Amino acid sequence: MLGRVVLSRDQIANVVERLAEEIDSDLEGRSPVFIGILKGCVYFFTDLTRCLSHTVEVDFIQTSSYGTGTTSSGTVVLVKDITVDVRDRDVYLVEDIVDTGTTLADLIQLIEARHPRSVQIVALLSKPSRRKIEVPVDFIGFEIEDVFVVGYGLDFAERYRNLPDIHEYVPEG
Ligand code: 5GP
Numbered sequence: 001m002l003g004r005v006v007l008s009r010d011q012i013a014n015v016v017e018r019l020a021e022e023i024d025s026d027l028e029g030r031s032p033v034f035i036g037i038l039k040g041c042v043y044f045f046t047d048l049t050r051c052l053s054h055t056v057e058v059d060f061i062q063t064s065s066y067g068t069g070t071t072s073s074g075t076v077v078l079v080k081d082i083t084v085d086v087r088d089r090d091v092y093l094v095e096d097i098v099d100t101g102t103t104l105a106d107l108i109q110l111i112e113a114r115h116p117r118s119v120q121i122v123a124l125l126s127k128p129s130r131r132k133i134e135v136p137v138d139f140i141g142f143e144i145e146d147v148f149v150v151g152y153g154l155d156f157a158e159r160y161r162n163l164p165d166i167h168e169y170v171p172e173g
Contacts, residue, residue, distance in 0.1 A: 002160070003168035006149050007142060012166065015124070015141040016044070020051030022139055023092070023122065027054040030090040031117070035082055037107065038062035039161065040096030043153040044124045044141075048094065056092075059084045063103055076106045086116040096153050097125040101133035108135065125149070125166075 034056050036045035049056060062080035091111055098104055104121060111119055124141040148171075150156050151163030160169070 001170050001172060002150070003170050005165045006144060006147065006168050007152075007166040009152075009164045012124075012141075012152055013047075016047045017051055019122065019139050019141055020048055023048075024053055026120070027052070027056070027090075031088070032056040032092060033084055033086055033089045033116075034058050034092045034094055035084075035086075035111070036060045036094045037096070037103070038080065040153045040155065041094050041124075042161075044096055045094050048122070057084060057089075061107065063107065076103050078110070086111060086114050088115070088117050091116045091119045093119060093121050095121065095123045097127065097149070098123045098135065098137055099127050099130050101131050101135040104135040104137075105133045124152075 032054065034045070034049055036042065036058070038060050039062065045058075049058060059082040060080065061078070061082050064077045064079050093104065093107060093111065095104060108119055108121070120138045121136060122139040123137050126137060126140050126143050127146055128143055129146050147168045148156070149166050150160035150169040151166045153161055154166065155161045156169050160167070
């Protein structure tokens, strides 16, 4: 069942602008490739990259770990790889939400093995109390408590991604 609004569209827009400003000042002199982690990142990724004043290359990667539930299966499977060559590039991995840290830890390893110049992590949301693996998140939008959220790209069983606000989701029963 769709619950209370955790973050409104206005709060999201403000934080996206703040993150874009921070990232922009970090982009000077770099050769950036922004890699969005599908599908949850899509709205955040497009809003964020359009706020940047630097030109950046974009690509996408897709993993699967949640199935149709609200807790991670703990196994990350690569569904779609990037097509860009990241050797000697400055990679910005853009994630919707960091929960246990498993997805990012695996993806950082995968990207590092391809010899980028640097890897930075950008996440709209973080649930620090749920972390099982410490991952270095360089740019964080909001920290939230341990609730399952949907909207602005985030789904429950592929639903609710297109909601403009982020809501708590309470599974039936
Ligand atoms: P992790 O590997 O850090 O445990 O989980 C990361 C992925 O789990 C996120 O990219 C996202 O797809 C999913 N996830 C984690 N927490 C939530 C949540 O509260 N809501 C939704 N919709 N997905 C979540």
